[in-house]
Amino acid sequence: MTQFNYIINTSPLDQFEIRNLLSLEAPIFNLHLSLTNIGLYLTLGAFSVLTLNVLATNYNKVVSNN
Numbered sequence: 001m002t003q004f005n006y007i008i009n010t011s012p013l014d015q016f017e018i019r020n021l022l023s024l025e026a027p028i029f030n031l032h033l034s035l036t037n038i039g040l041y042l043t044l045g046a047f048s049v050l051t052l053n054v055l056a057t058n059y060n061k062v063v064s065n066n
Contacts, residue, residue, distance in 0.1 A: 022035040 018036050018038055020034045020036055021040060024033045025031070
């Protein structure tokens with residue numbers, strides 16, 4: 001019976017690595033735009049908060065102001 005022992009040396013800081021998901025480079029204006037994992041998480045979070053805010057706002061009040 002053969003036993004394999006794998007030792008993986010990873011740093012705890014690897015979870016905070018910022019990676020490019022989508023990159024756009026325009027040589028005309030020397031423009032570099034990229035969407036990173038942090039930007040994606042912030043965009044998804046803001047979109048979900050705005051969606052929940054719109055859904056939770058009750059514009060049809062039970063008691064009117066008249």
